[in-house]
Amino acid sequence: MTRLVSICATLAAAAVLAATPALAGDIVIEKPWARASAGMAKAGAAFMVLRNEGATDRLVSASAGVAKVAELHTHIKDGDVMRMRRVETIEVTGGAVTTLAPGGLHVMLMGLHGPLEEGTSFPLTLTFERAGPMTVDVMVMKAGAMGMQHTH
Amino acid sequence: MQLAVSRAGLYLAVLAVAAVIVLAGRHYLAGPDPAGQTTARSEGTLPTIGGPFTLVDHNGHTVTDAAFRGRFMLVFFGYTYCPDVCPTSLSTVAAALDLLGEKADQIVPMFISIDPERDTPEALKAFVGHFHPSLVGLTGTLDQIVPVAKAYRVYYAKVREEGAAEDDYLVDHTAITYLMDRDGQFATHFSHNTDPAVMAEKLREFL
Numbered sequence: 001m002t003r004l005v006s007i008c009a010t011l012a013a014a015a016v017l018a019a020t021p022a023l024a025g026d027i028v029i030e031k032p033w034a035r036a037s038a039g040m041a042k043a044g045a046a047f048m049v050l051r052n053e054g055a056t057d058r059l060v061s062a063s064a065g066v067a068k069v070a071e072l073h074t075h076i077k078d079g080d081v082m083r084m085r086r087v088e089t090i091e092v093t094g095g096a097v098t099t100l101a102p103g104g105l106h107v108m109l110m111g112l113h114g115p116l117e118e119g120t121s122f123p124l125t126l127t128f129e130r131a132g133p134m135t136v137d138v139m140v141m142k143a144g145a146m147g148m149q150h151t152h
Numbered sequence: 153m154q155l156a157v158s159r160a161g162l163y164l165a166v167l168a169v170a171a172v173i174v175l176a177g178r179h180y181l182a183g184p185d186p187a188g189q190t191t192a193r194s195e196g197t198l199p200t201i202g203g204p205f206t207l208v209d210h211n212g213h214t215v216t217d218a219a220f221r222g223r224f225m226l227v228f229f230g231y232t233y234c235p236d237v238c239p240t241s242l243s244t245v246a247a248a249l250d251l252l253g254e255k256a257d258q259i260v261p262m263f264i265s266i267d268p269e270r271d272t273p274e275a276l277k278a279f280v281g282h283f284h285p286s287l288v289g290l291t292g293t294l295d296q297i298v299p300v301a302k303a304y305r306v307y308y309a310k311v312r313e314e315g316a317a318e319d320d321y322l323v324d325h326t327a328i329t330y331l332m333d334r335d336g337q338f339a340t341h342f343s344h345n346t347d348p349a350v351m352a353e354k355l356r357e358f359l
């Protein structure tokens with residue numbers, strides 16, 4: 001019986017590790033990923049899903065050791081012109097899911113110290129107004145990836 | 153007599169009004185193009201998109217548009233520091249070409265830099281390989297790039313935040329992918345976020 005409990009605990013721990021969601025108060029950061037930086041460009045973008053099961057909060061800043069600066073950005077589609085702009089904060093509505101995805105909100109990494117290589121990962125710290133700082137491990141997918149799923 | 157004069161006046165007035173309507177209608181049909189010039193659309197010619205170019209490819213070789221005659225050109229304008237829009241569009245192009253299988257050999261995908269100051273041929277070489285083996289990266293001097301962007305009616309503008317370094321900027325730009333036919337003439341275009349399957353289907357119609 002003890003052994004069964006131990007196996008269950010190990011399995012549960014493994015499942016948690018495999019999913020690697022970060023939890024701070026009521027906010028869960030799911031599927032954090034970034035695109036591999038293509039070539040010599042010193043810019044990258046990280047995406048994720050922010051699930052807020054509590055009251056509305058605000059993402060106020062980001063920082064990552066891999067880049068000189070990490071900023072919160074969005075895209076404005078103006079006709080057929082895409083304009084990328086910094087935003088001060090990203091509202092994380094309570095009881096809802098806020099998605100940072102290609103073509104929209106993202107964490108912009110500027111001044112990369114080295115290339116982001118596919119298959120590696122790096123820590124990213126997101127700071128929320130109420131929930132405080134949370135650090136997640138961001139998976140680097142291929143340069144043209146559209147999501148965290150593997151595309152072949 | 154007086155009646156006759158005023159009748160003639162009325163005819164003239166009617167003619168004048170008719171002329172104004174015809175002219176206004178023509179102007180409406182033609183419409184101003186982005187450069188503010190009136191195009192001759194009412195006379196049956198479409199505004200031209202695209203044109204000849206002389207640029208430098210990602211291997212450092214000078215190439216002209218003439219080198220691609222006989223094949224379709226699938227052209228996207230962007231910059232290698234672009235972390236989201238350009239990778240998205242290029243991965244769409246790559247996925248669409250993969251869906252076409254062998255037929256994709258008839259299409260040359262191209263990435264033309266609108267940031268030639270940072271996008272050297274070496275930078276492009278390191279960039280294009282991430283997306284598709286047949287993707288051709290093109291750059292050049294500003295004097296070479298500006299007329300090409302103008303010919304394709306591509307808008308682009310540097311956006312530098314206050315206090316940022318000289319070479320630290322983003323670029324707003326048109327995110328259209330253009331299909332040019334075997335003669336180098338505009339065939340169709342795709343908006344940003346077109347589904348790769350939709351793009352492949354449309355491309356198939358032209359092949």
